[in-house]
Amino acid sequence: MTGPPASITAAATMLARGETTARALLDQALEKLDRDGDRFHAMLAFNPHAARDAEAADRARSQGTAAGPLHGIPLVLKDNIDLAGVPTTSGCRALAGAMPRRSAIIVERLRDAGAVIVGKTNLSEFSFEIRSRSSLGGDVLHPRAPHASAGGSSGGTAVAVAQGYALGGIGTDTGGSIRIPAAFNGLVGFRPAHGALPMQGIAPLAPSTDTVGPIARTVADAELLLAAMGHGVSVSALPRRIGVVREVFGANAAVDAVCATALDRLAEAGVTLVDLPALPADLNPGHGEHIVDAEFATAFDAYLASNFLPGSAPASLDVIVAGEAFLPDHAKALAARIAAKDRETASILARHQALAGHLGAACAALAIDALVYPTSQAIPDDLENPKGGWAPELAARSGWPALTVCAGFAANGMPVGIEFLAPPVNEGALFALARLIEATAV
Incomplete structure (x- = not known):
């Protein structure tokens, strides 16, 4: 057996040349899982049909009917995304047997593209936090x-x-939940524009800002995953002018140093960096009510009522709370969000729209195509919620697409991510910028 490929792109090439098989790729993944055991608590469930699916992918390839570059590629799903035949738990003990009626739409698309689902991954329970x-x-x-x-x-x-x-892998992002762990682990994470991909079969947190997207080792891999999920990225030249959101720098010297070096590389490539003026106080994402608090309970109760096979899941959040089979850390948040069920959201969403309008006007006035800033001002050093700042909320509240890529490493060897944000029409610019950083990161 050859060594495991470093990326989806490399694996697809090896598969096409007959240098490996889908079953071999799956076996290599399972060997790594066996080596680590549950050391990092990353996995919650395994697809009982993964081996069968890999062998079917190999048969299809031998018959000349490979579906595309994801054919035979092993992937994982965050365990708030439905895979038929496997419970969708959102990490909660009360949902340990919650059996979805069908796979999520994006999972069906990935499987139609030939992907092999290895299993479901651990997460922050209900996706409430930026730790897992x-x-x-x-x-x-x-x-x-x-x-x-x-x-x-x-x-x-x-x-x-x-x-x-x-x-x-596939994750979800409401306020940074793809981009933050991707940045912490030296990976690429992409949050599409809100509404760009279907959310059916995915547990809601705040439907007005929920998105689903890829976590990958390379920018090219993220593009392949997106295309298979139903969202191709337009090719774009490297932008000539981008805005730097300076007000989210300054809290962590190690993060700032790595990101400053990345900005230097952009400048050396001919990108003009323009400082974005500070946001008006009333639009600053660090202030004001959060849409999750207003939308979660209503959305999640509707999900419990419609998403699962009869009798396999609790009927409501009230039932979950009464049974006490959930993370005790979340008791206060659950109580507060249940109490806020069916509250009005218009004022919160109006501020989101105002932020998008302000950012759009600033980009037009400064003739810039994208914005850049550290994905997180934190480098994790304990098990508490990282105090990374509000930068990831810019994408969540504006609805714009955002991409994080590894900018380099701090002195202690921990990865640091840098994030690019742009209006949906300039989405391709995010990938062009990320490819440059990826090619020059040290």
């Missing part, structure tokens, strides 16, 4: 610093990709 702690799986630990959080809420997906349990 659940009553079913415990804390997802950082492979480079096992005393620390891997980030969240899609932390298990990020660790699974980083450790080779799969070649790519």
